[in-house]
Ligand SMILES: CC(=O)SCCNC(=O)CCNC(=O)[C@H](O)C(C)(C)COP(=O)(O)OP(=O)(O)OC[C@H]1O[C@@H](n2cnc3c(N)ncnc32)[C@H](O)[C@@H]1OP(=O)(O)O
């Protein structure tokens with residue numbers, strides 16, 4: 001029997017993250033502890049080294065990331081020359097693919113080369129995303145400040161051309177921690193399938209970005225924002241959701257292949273949405289979100305996934321709808337690159353079988369004899 005969508009299939013092993021009985025851990029550490037205490041850079045180090053950094057190692061690692069954030073001129077030009085209607089996820093995918101041109105050994109897959117490429121990508125992807133955001137607002141690209149250690153702060157500074165405040169930085173850091181890895185999700189699996197052919201890091205990450213784009217995966221956050229805008233007012237929540245469910249349409253940001261109860265990341269994002277909404281004196285997006293969640297719980301027994309409250313959090317952080325899925329990628333790049341390293345360290349081609357369901361005993365009919 002075929003497991004449709006590979007549901008429940010254990011397709012490989014990983015030491016990076018696990019979801020057991022609804023509990024998410026990164027290398028054995030509960031996501032709640034990391035969300036509360038960790039800097040995103042500590043999480044990246046954890047993925048790359050299998051342990052948390054010492055103070056000295058963290059400072060050195062943050063220096064290395066900060067020194068790698070700038071984009072090569074060719075990639076900046078590519079972003080600037082793209083049509084103004086280009087879709088941000090398409091721009092990100094193309095820019096990451098083009099970064100391979102700037103590698104001295106683009107095809108190399110040995111550990112040293114792949115670690116160096118991975119760290120460069122972890123540093124560069126947030127810059128690409130912030131630069132796409134700037135260009136969409138008619139702002140010129142800027143070089144991210146090298147003295148800025150925090151990815152969260154650097155990203156917001158570049159995106160908004162101003163100093164973010166403490167709550168914004170805390171929120172952005174937490175968003176980066178919460179989205180960083182999630183075992184064999186679709187985009188990570190795409191990266192691993194690509195890496196398993198011995199294609200290089202940039203090839204694998206380009207495949208991952210392509211897979212993240214769809215609304216059943218990372219693209220759901222932008223679709224949630226679209227829905228919030230369409231609903232607009234609390235009294236429209238119930239009729240809107242019931243009408244969609246009546247047409248057997250999916251409500252974006254709900255349901256998950258692995259979690260059947262609450263996604264452990266959702267409560268952190270709900271809390272951030274409320275805090276940012278209170279600070280802005282505009283709780284509309286938070287309140288609409290909680291009302292939708294109540295209706296979905298009552299009608300379908302479905303819980304919000306990571307993409308649901310992320311939409312209003314991003315909105316409160318001044319991130320446009322179209323940039324929301326790229327922002328997800330700016331965090332998941334840490335997990336993707338670490339999974340590629342893990343795949344390369346113990347590689348075997350990933351090549352399952354298909355059950356054939358087409359016709360049998362057919363014959364070639366010459367062109368002039370076909371009716
Ligand atoms: C970062 C991430 O990728 S998190 C996921 C982001 N994606 C979304 O938010 C999109 C909306 N959610 C979905 O489409 C799904 O829940 C998925 C894709 C996440 C998981 O899908 P699957 O594991 O394949 O679940 P499946 O599609 O089999 O759904 C099971 C049942 O729940 C229903 N269901 C699942 N999600 C939803 C939803 N969001 N809205 C309405 N009904 C839903 C399905 O219609 C189905 O009902 P049925 O058995 O009566 O036909």
Ligand SMILES: O=C([O-])CC(=O)C(=O)O
Pocket residue numbers: 181182184185186217257258305306
């Ligand atoms: O794991 C999944 O299927 C989807 C995903 O990436 C996540 O929830 O973070």
